[in-house]
Amino acid sequence: MECVVPSEKTTNAGLPLRPIEPDFVPTLRGVLEKRALAERIAGDAIGQGVTDIVFVGCGGSYSSSIHAATFLEARSTKLTIRNINAAEFQALPPARLGPKMLVVASSHSGGTPETVAAAKFARERGARLVAVSRDDDNPLVGASHYSLSYGSERTVTSAKQMLLAQLSHALLEETGERLDPATRAALEALPTALLEAQEQADPRLAEIARRLTAERPTYVVSSGPTMGAAFSLSLCYFMEMQWMNASNIDAGDYLHGPFEMLTENASLIVFQGEDATRPLTERVVKFAERHGTHVFVIDSRDLPLTGVPEHLRGDVSAVALGVLGTRLADHREAATGHSLDERRYMHKVEY
Amino acid sequence: MECVVPSEKTTNAGLPLRPIEPDFVPTLRGVLEKRALAERIAGDAIGQGVTDIVFVGCGGSYSSSIHAATFLEARSTKLTIRNINAAEFQALPPARLGPKMLVVASSHSGGTPETVAAAKFARERGARLVAVSRDDDNPLVGASHYSLSYGSERTVTSAKQMLLAQLSHALLEETGERLDPATRAALEALPTALLEAQEQADPRLAEIARRLTAERPTYVVSSGPTMGAAFSLSLCYFMEMQWMNASNIDAGDYLHGPFEMLTENASLIVFQGEDATRPLTERVVKFAERHGTHVFVIDSRDLPLTGVPEHLRGDVSAVALGVLGTRLADHREAATGHSLDERRYMHKVEY
Structure with missing residues (x-):
């Protein structure tokens, strides 16, 4: 059935197109400089016997981990990979939650209550925690062992995805999987x-x-x-x-x-x-x-x-x-x- | 903006309410009789070293495995659990695909092309295959080691869920996890x-x-x-x-x-x-x-x-x-x- 509607009121009153964020390239270049930190996180985790990688977040922060989770699951024979909404994770955690789990928790502000709570909960159960957020001083970072930050208010999703890609590459190398030499x-x-x-x-x-x-x-x-x-x-x-x-x-x-x-x-x-x-x-x-x-x-x-x-x-x-x-x-x-x-x-x- | 629409043409020309399917109770009772088969599948799988359980299906058959996958993931410390669309599974399979994987493939007709193809593909890679479908003679069953069928044209989702719940219980028992004694x-x-x-x-x-x-x-x-x-x-x-x-x-x-x-x-x-x-x-x-x-x-x-x-x-x-x-x-x-x-x-x- 055709939906008969009045013409859209807002079409004649647009806004100026925002410029592409001026911090776009610098933010992503800054992310690339976190490579050594990603390698340290992966090295520590695998060295401590981690076998399970779980990404947690809510809404857009949940979705920003899908790229890394999919990439890892298709390539890792040794690690198990999951991407779970943070509130779901805390309410009904995987039975494997414990010292062999690396939980990578994302929240732009680092203050998303469900994600901070999930991080604290996972840490109490023995998991290793990585915070992925805007900066290095927020509640999520406070609940985590490591902080992967991107330092931008508006270049967010691509920055998170590149941070997690870098971490994924490091985890694969650390577990002896073949990584294409041109990946970097x-x-x-x-x-x-x-x-x-x-x-x-x-x-x-x-x-x-x-x-x-x-x-x-x-x-x-x-x-x-x-x-x-x-x-x-x-x-x-x-x-x-x-x-x-x-x-x-x-x-x-x-x-x-x-x-x-x-x-x-x-x-x-x-x-x-x-x-x-x-x-x-x-x-x-x-x-x-x-x-x-x-x-x-x-x-x-x-x-x-x-x-x-x-x-x-x-x-x-x-x-x-x-x-x-x-x-x-x-x-x-x-x-x-x-x-x-x-x-x-x-x-x-x-x- | 309120969407101004003509009154719905069909509201004045309803259909009689379908009766609750007469085969509803008999179908689900029949499913309960598959317990021994579920236990045999689980026993064979764990005996053969299976560590990864992957449910595959498309659309409604994908969704009918969410209950079992969630149940298992929250309870199994020894098995990894995934529920993946069948076409996604074949295009980008988990790296863990191989002889240690039990793939549980659902399709009501047993003829869904993507699911049959995924089953054949997984089997070629060494996985154990369970078909979950209407009957015991269809292409999906032909591609599988086991057939869990429910024998109804219309009591479908609840039948699949109960078949998979039964299989999940058997997998948990076989791997030594505690299962509440009243589960059955x-x-x-x-x-x-x-x-x-x-x-x-x-x-x-x-x-x-x-x-x-x-x-x-x-x-x-x-x-x-x-x-x-x-x-x-x-x-x-x-x-x-x-x-x-x-x-x-x-x-x-x-x-x-x-x-x-x-x-x-x-x-x-x-x-x-x-x-x-x-x-x-x-x-x-x-x-x-x-x-x-x-x-x-x-x-x-x-x-x-x-x-x-x-x-x-x-x-x-x-x-x-x-x-x-x-x-x-x-x-x-x-x-x-x-x-x-x-x-x-x-x-x-x-x-």
Whole structure:
């Protein structure tokens, strides 16, 4: 049934497009300098007999660990890997929680109550704790053995992902897994490659932002390591910061039910990465482009990713697509005039 | 912005409410008779050195394993547990895939191409395979070492969940974990307790079905083992079978962004179970009842669950809520006149 709506009030009162964060490249370069710390954390952990790696966080901080968790699980024969919402983790912890577990807890402010509580709880049970947050002095850091910080107020998700990628690489090396020799080069190319990606994608993202509407729910489909970008775009940027109905669906599930809602009354965004799960999103895109109306494909193949070795593009495409998701939110703010900082409830009412 | 819509065409042309499936109790009783087979599978697997349990499936078959995976992860110190979409599993398999992995593959028909392919792929890599499907003669069974079947066309999710619960119990016993002595009694109470639950909940579910609308997206929030019920209600019953915009969100993430869309333009269903994650949904309910308009709480505490020992209600509440989700779909069909069997694309076009 077509939903008849008044024309969107905000379209004629947009906001200026935010500039790409001036601290973007310096922040990510700073993250690369945490390599030695990541190696020390991994060395200590494996030396102390750690066998289980659990990432915890809430909302966007949960989603920012999906890339690392997926990367590790596909490569580590010796470690078990999980990514769990922090409140879920504390309420129903894995039975393996104990001294053999390294818990990597993420919270931008370092003050997210559930994540701080989960860190304290895990530490009491003997786990090793790593805080991933903005700075080195906050409650989460206080509850942890190590602090991996990125020092930026706005370059957050990509910074966390690169910190966790670095930690993942160190854990793999420490446990004797084969790591492609160019892995480090791919990571070091990212600060400028991701800046370039945003500049190049800006016109396309502006167009997508204009063609989305608050009246149509927006489904964000992706796969594998890029599910983090799909989660944060739908739940954080669209629902929280743009008051749009939205959700994320794994490409492997999309054609088993949800595709029935591919109609003129909903928008579909597909994040298409270059890792081994790409065939899943390709199949969705093929179907959606044949039958859908408001279908928007954001494909990392369109990005040069200068400096990233061709055979390792799949290792970093999820980070690149995450950055484009963040940038799409900027464009949506510009198109609608709805500030990304406006909230109904968050930090305004008790919950 | 209020979405002005014509009155729903289908509300005045409902369908008769389907009866509760006549095969409901016999099917679940039949499942209980698979106990010896579950014990044999577990005994063989652990005897052969299995350390990793991976559940695979697509869509509703993926979600029907969430209960067992959550149950096992919280109790097993010796096994690693994962639940992965079958296409994701084959595209980017866990590095641990090999002879020490037991892959439990679910597909109602036993013919889901991605799940059959994942089973064959895992078996080639040395894994032990268990098929969970309707019958004992289908492609998935052909690719597997064992077949756990439930023999019903319509009593599906609860049957799968009970088969997997039984297998989980056997795996825990086989690996020497403590299992509450009343665990079996709780399972044996379910066939009649779940029938009773549906009969008792029918009036309330009918009311919820009438108050949902296709114009408002419906968010289904839950936690822990009950996320399976939230997944299947939103993606299978609402999106696929009722053409409603819907999604599922973990209660631990809900207050970190998505709650900003708790408005008069969306519906919220909270599945509230009695496992250790209940505080997460209680917090959401408290917030939503204060600020929301179309908020519907489905709480297993309202069910007698006759015969289930009080202290084990949390082990089975997710199964009970899953059954109520299925029954809610029946009521929604009755209220809208939109047959649960109608499809736009599934099995009608190429994809």
